[in-house]
Amino acid sequence: xxxxILDIETASxxxxxxxxxxxxxxxxxxxxxKSLYKGISPDFLEYKEYNRGDELRQVxxxxxxxxxxxxxxxxxxEVNLAWCILVDSSASMGYGEGGSQKLxxxxxxxxxxxxxxxxxxxSVGAGSxxxxxxxxxxxxxxxxxxxxxxxxxxTLTPSGGTALAEPLLxxxxxxKQDASFVIVSDLLTDESEIEKALQxxxxxxxxxxxxxxxHEDEIDFGFRGPLEFLDMESEEKVIVDTDAVRDGYRxxxxxxxxxxxxxxxxxxxxxxxxxxxxxxxxPLIEIADK
Amino acid sequence: MNFSFLNPLFLIGIxxxxxxxxxHLISRKSGVVKKFPAVRFLIASRGDASARSRLKDLLLxxxxxxxxxxxVLVFAKPALFSFAPAGSGGPKALAIIVDNSFSMGYGDNLExxxxxxxxxxxxxxxxxxGIVAPLVAGEEGxxxxxxxxxxxxxxxxxxKISSTFTDNEKRLEEAFSALEGVPGQTKKVVFIxxxxxxxxxxxxxxxxxxxxxxxxxxxxxxxxxxxxxxxxYGKDAVTLxxxxxxxxxxxxxQLLATMSAGGEELSAYLDIPPGGKVLNEFTIxxxxxxxxxxxxxxxxxxxxxxxxxxxxxxAGIPRDRLAVDDTRYIVISDRDDFNVLIVDGDPREDARLxxxxxxxxxxxxxxxxxxxHITVKDNDSFLGEKLSGYDLVFLANVGDVTExxxxxxxxxxxxxxxxxxxxxxxxxxxxYNALLKDLLxxxxxxxxxxxxxxxxxxxxxxxxxxxxRLSQVGVxxxxxxxxxxxxxxxxxxEGGDPFMIKKSLGKGSVFLITSTxxxxxxxxxxxxVFLPVVKGFLDMPGSANEGRRNFIVGDxxxxxxxxxxxxxxxxxxxxxxxxxxxxxxxxxxxxxPGIYTVRESGKDFYKFxxxxxxxxxxxxxxxxxxxxxxxxxxxxxxxxxxxxxxxFLWGAVMxxxxxxxxxxxxx
Numbered sequence: 025x026x027x028x029i030l031d032i033e034t035a036s037x038x039x040x041x042x043x044x045x046x047x048x049x050x051x052x053x054x055x056x057x058k059s060l061y062k063g064i065s066p067d068f069l070e071y072k073e074y075n076r077g078d079e080l081r082q083v084x085x086x087x088x089x090x091x092x093x094x095x096x097x098x099x100x101x102e103v104n105l106a107w108c109i110l111v112d113s114s115a116s117m118g119y120g121e122g123g124s125q126k127l128x129x130x131x132x133x134x135x136x137x138x139x140x141x142x143x144x145x146x147s148v149g150a151g152s153x154x155x156x157x158x159x160x161x162x163x164x165x166x167x168x169x170x171x172x173x174x175x176x177x178x179t180l181t182p183s184g185g186t187a188l189a190e191p192l193l194x195x196x197x198x199x200k201q202d203a204s205f206v207i208v209s210d211l212l213t214d215e216s217e218i219e220k221a222l223q224x225x226x227x228x229x230x231x232x233x234x235x236x237x238x239h240e241d242e243i244d245f246g247f248r249g250p251l252e253f254l255d256m257e258s259e260e261k262v263i264v265d266t267d268a269v270r271d272g273y274r275x276x277x278x279x280x281x282x283x284x285x286x287x288x289x290x291x292x293x294x295x296x297x298x299x300x301x302x303x304x305x306x307p308l309i310e311i312a313d314k
Numbered sequence: 315m316n317f318s319f320l321n322p323l324f325l326i327g328i329x330x331x332x333x334x335x336x337x338h339l340i341s342r343k344s345g346v347v348k349k350f351p352a353v354r355f356l357i358a359s360r361g362d363a364s365a366r367s368r369l370k371d372l373l374l375x376x377x378x379x380x381x382x383x384x385x386v387l388v389f390a391k392p393a394l395f396s397f398a399p400a401g402s403g404g405p406k407a408l409a410i411i412v413d414n415s416f417s418m419g420y421g422d423n424l425e426x427x428x429x430x431x432x433x434x435x436x437x438x439x440x441x442x443x444g445i446v447a448p449l450v451a452g453e454e455g456x457x458x459x460x461x462x463x464x465x466x467x468x469x470x471x472x473x474k475i476s477s478t479f480t481d482n483e484k485r486l487e488e489a490f491s492a493l494e495g496v497p498g499q500t501k502k503v504v505f506i507x508x509x510x511x512x513x514x515x516x517x518x519x520x521x522x523x524x525x526x527x528x529x530x531x532x533x534x535x536x537x538x539x540x541x542x543x544x545x546x547y548g549k550d551a552v553t554l555x556x557x558x559x560x561x562x563x564x565x566x567x568q569l570l571a572t573m574s575a576g577g578e579e580l581s582a583y584l585d586i587p588p589g590g591k592v593l594n595e596f597t598i599x600x601x602x603x604x605x606x607x608x609x610x611x612x613x614x615x616x617x618x619x620x621x622x623x624x625x626x627x628x629a630g631i632p633r634d635r636l637a638v639d640d641t642r643y644i645v646i647s648d649r650d651d652f653n654v655l656i657v658d659g660d661p662r663e664d665a666r667l668x669x670x671x672x673x674x675x676x677x678x679x680x681x682x683x684x685x686x687h688i689t690v691k692d693n694d695s696f697l698g699e700k701l702s703g704y705d706l707v708f709l710a711n712v713g714d715v716t717e718x719x720x721x722x723x724x725x726x727x728x729x730x731x732x733x734x735x736x737x738x739x740x741x742x743x744x745x746y747n748a749l750l751k752d753l754l755x756x757x758x759x760x761x762x763x764x765x766x767x768x769x770x771x772x773x774x775x776x777x778x779x780x781x782x783r784l785s786q787v788g789v790x791x792x793x794x795x796x797x798x799x800x801x802x803x804x805x806x807x808e809g810g811d812p813f814m815i816k817k818s819l820g821k822g823s824v825f826l827i828t829s830t831x832x833x834x835x836x837x838x839x840x841x842x843v844f845l846p847v848v849k850g851f852l853d854m855p856g857s858a859n860e861g862r863r864n865f866i867v868g869d870x871x872x873x874x875x876x877x878x879x880x881x882x883x884x885x886x887x888x889x890x891x892x893x894x895x896x897x898x899x900x901x902x903x904x905x906x907p908g909i910y911t912v913r914e915s916g917k918d919f920y921k922f923x924x925x926x927x928x929x930x931x932x933x934x935x936x937x938x939x940x941x942x943x944x945x946x947x948x949x950x951x952x953x954x955x956x957x958x959x960x961x962f963l964w965g966a967v968m969x970x971x972x973x974x975x976x977x978x979x980x981x
Contacts, residue, residue, distance in 0.1 A: 116351035116352075117351075119349070119351045210351060212352060212354075241350075242350075242351060247348070252346060253347075253350040253353050254347050254348065254349050254353070255351070262353055264356050264359075265371075268360075268370065268980075269356055269359040269360050272358070272359030273356055275359075277352065280355070
């Protein structure tokens with residue numbers, strides 16, 4: 025099946041990759057994520073001296089033979105996890121033509137990830153944010169849930185500004201249980217706004233992955249000659265000699281991504297730079313268990 | 315060196331300089347608007363780059379504009395050129411004569427002439443010989459060829475404005491003659507001048523060896539000058555006549571003229587029409603001029619000592635671009651008159667048909683310079699005339715001569731006067747031979763009617779050029795004359811008859827011309843030699859000059875001295891001192907205008923004035939002047955070009971490379 029924004033071949037190539045939570049979660053259904061509770065999963069966790077109440081079938085009799093004491097085997101409990109995928113649909117995400125448009129790229133990335141997450145048994149909710157608005161469909165599990173997710177993602181149109189914290193707060197209201205957040209955005213907003221969002225996620229004990237989507241032009245600034253630029257969100261105009269400002273611009277955008285990486289690290293989130301020239305599987309592989 | 319373009323039309327391409335400027339301005343206001351998400355980073359980066367970018371923009375703009383300018387100049391073929399005489403490129407013999415007559419003092423004419431001469435010196439090939447000399451030689455300026463550039467430049471630096479009027483042709487011919495014997499295939503005389511008409515006797519003459527460079531900027535230079543100052547003496551007062559001329563094509567209104575004499579200063583405002591002359595008279599009481607001694611015009615020059623009566627005066631107008639002729643000097647004395655009597659033996663109602671018409675015109679012309687008074691009388695009036703007040707007497711076709719008039723003429727000549735006798739149909743040879751036997755230099759025989767030319771003879775009293783041109787004179791009729799012993803034939807006719815004979819009589823001289831003063835028997839009076847010959851009579855030393863106190867620059871001046879004095883000292887207006895031996899008593903260094911003082915035994919003896927020749931004040935240009943856009947060059951001169959467009963091309967290439975380098979550095 026190939027939906028407009030989902031390349032099933034790419035998804036197939038990533039089938040053997042899993043996306044696990046870094047921490048233990050309170051999942052209710054069986055899944056691939058380590059549960060906060062120890063259980064009956066085949067994965068051995070530790071030994072523990074027997075106490076009354078422990079199930080006798082969990083006693084390791086071989087160890088009893090060697091040490092003459094009763095030990096009980098403890099096993100990991102693996103559960104599923106809810107994922108919240110938020111795509112930035114601000115006006116700045118409309119930069120680029122065709123498939124290299126940042127929003128299209130973000131949609132493909134989000135759709136592929138959603139598909140893979142549903143396949144590994146997790147529940148996935150997805151939405152978009154623009155300005156302070158959030159449009160979100162709640163998380164559900166099951167492969168069939170991909171269709172509404174795709175429908176949601178492929179109808180996005182770039183508009184408005186980028187305000188990260190407010191929509192995130194709204195999303196956290198929806199995802200009260202353990203959940204991981206995936207934010208796909210160009211992050212072209214105040215760094216204080218970004219830091220505030222990361223603070224919110226950490227305070228809510230939510231893992232987060234930030235896919236920083238940038239167009240090749242925004243990284244390399246390959247323009248020539250003097251040009252008048254119009255900011256896609258603030259509509260501010262500026263005439264620059266692109267040759268003259270290129271070095272300065274590149275330096276500043278590099279410093280910006282470096283600061284974001286440090287910021288994410290500080291708030292225990294994962295930062296993945298995702299230029300639109302990069303195939304979507306590459307940033308996904310970066311966050312997957314190999 | 316001058317700068318020029320061989321293809322000047324290409325200079326229109328300079329307008330292409332506007333292209334990079336326009337491109338620069340257009341690019342700064344780019345019409346392309348690009349939507350972009352990360353504008354905030356651009357704004358931050360622009361601040362860093364703007365100063366650098368502005369510098370880069372300006373530098374690149376400058377380099378590109380210069381590249382275009384240089385390329386356009388390359389196509390326009392710039393070249394340095396100078397003027398050089400046409401001819402082979404080998405060694406030359408070149409005489410550069412710089413006009414230093416005082417008209418060249420107009421504006422910066424002399425400086426421009428020096429520059430042109432310097433350019434010519436530069437163009438002389440190695441091994442060339444040259445002369446650089448002033449037109450008016452003065453005390454320096456000998457025509458001696460030399461081969462070194464340094465020597466030529468020394469000659470150039472020594473050229474100063476002279477106050478003397480000169481004959482251009484004579485000097486130029488002397489310069490050409492000086493090149494004879496000098497090695498060099500091409501012999502040329504280059505005359506650098508303001509092309510003033512005066513000074514050319516024969517301006518249309520074809521001279522292959524002469525090239526003329528006109529350095530004057532103006533086609534018709536305007537000048538005002540004090541062209542005459544004289545004194546006439548009344549019983550109790552002296553009247554000073556001041557002539558001011560307007561040598562321009564515009565009227566002069568309310569020109570202030572000032573006369574200073576005897577401690578008095580008088581002024582008047584003069585209105586002078588274009589090309590006109592105004593005479594203004596100032597009357598000064600005699601006591602201002604000579605103390606308590608009234609003037610007496612009839613005072614006998616030979617008696618009495620009135621040397622202490624000499625007073626000086628000057629007249630001036632506001633300074634114009636030619637300042638030297640704005641002031642004129644006079645020494646006022648009771649002995650200053652120079653009187654000429656012309657006796658017309660055949661007067662007519664129509665003056666142009668009179669016997670003395672041309673003679674009187676010539677004398678009047680000269681009197682403008684010398685201040686001489688001309689009196690014309692008929693035969694009858696002459697018979698009763700006392701000649702004691704005259705210096706020079708012309709008799710023209712005078713038929714009636716009495717014993718009394720013959721005696722008067724004899725005494726006149728003995729006193730130092732000059733008598734010039736023209737013959738004609740009214741002259742009866744027998745009567746002349748009888749009554750004027752002691753006076754005439756030759757015995758008159760009879761009329762002869764045949765066309766003959768004057769035979770040029772070495773002329774001690776006339777300039778060389780006058781002698782050479784005497785062959786222009788054609789004589790149809792003359793009276794055959796046989797010179798008396800002691801008389802000197804100055805000019806002869808073809809066939810051997812004399813034309814002009816001189817006899818010294820006492821302190822004076824008598825000249826006999828065996829034909830008429832008008833054109834009935836000859837064309838003498840309408841040839842170019844007539845005026846110089848008449849002036850020669852006026853300039854005869856030892857006769858009319860005695861007692862004169864007012865002279866023209868360049869005159870040879872007879873210095874009066876007391877009996878028994880061996881030498882006198884003449885002090886020029888600038889203070890130069892000249893010792894004159896009373897043996898010759900001739901002063902030949904009157905090169906500067908002003909008042910000269912003659913000192914004897916350490917005391918001021920008398921003063922005399924020297925003024926510039928008023929003919930030089932008329933700056934009207936000669937028709938010799940070439941016409942057209944290259945008016946300052948005669949066809950004999952060629953422009954010698956040195957191509958320099960290659961340097962411009964290299965410059966353009968270097969700038970092009972620099973532009974590329976600048977772009978690389980700034981990118």
